[in-house]
Amino acid sequence: MDSAIDWHTARAMLEWQAEMGVDEAILSAPVDRFAAEEEARAKAEAAAAMPKPGQAPVRVAEPKIDPIEDAVKAAKNAADLPALQQAMADYPHCPLKKGARNLVFADGVAGAKVMLIGEAPGRDEDLQGKPFVGRAGQLLDKMLAAIDLSRDTNAYITNVLPWRPPQNRDPKPEEIAMMLPFLQRHIALANPELIVIVGNISCQALMGKRGISRLRGQWAQAEGRPAMPMFHPAYLLRNQAAKRESWSDLLEIKAKLEGLG
């Protein structure tokens, strides 16, 4: 920007950007701050490990940490949902945690017959600490209401990942792998009779398969329970025509719930 720009022009430009919908200050190219932090940490460790003049080199045995093993242990030790939420908050290995404002654990009625599992929090969810509260979440609420479900009375909602990925990028396989033991424990503790798998990332995590257009609408199994994969509501906001298929999937879920009594 021209540094000689006057105050009024600068303000007008800022207002124009806000009108255009700019709501976050980001650069033209992404900065991987985690990588920079990691590099600085590695350099500091290397410097600390350098032998001082006259000192013999000391070999320090690095303790081996397996983030997935740690997650399995922490999840298994959680006896109930509040303990699980605390265990996730204390889990140090997922890099997404550093960039997120809040841990997004769950919303709705724990113990409900239906548990919906989305992908990861977006901006609104990160700010409020609750899943599916942005535009996609509002559509999800309407879809649930159409089959007499609501997070206020009879549905429970969570995500595969509890922290927002930077700039809403897709979660990385290693991030999913380390948080999966927590999700599995979450399902076991909430103990739903059926699961709604919302979106492709969730299919990948829970069924080991992608291809939501092919998978949706057919009952599958996830964590030993009937599971219905569905289009993500964010996809439906962009592809109105796909709402027809989602309506049919919702009716399938309603019928299954009626069959359960």
Ligand code: URA
């Ligand atoms: N998309 C998701 O998958 N989950 C949320 O909580 C919000 C948007």
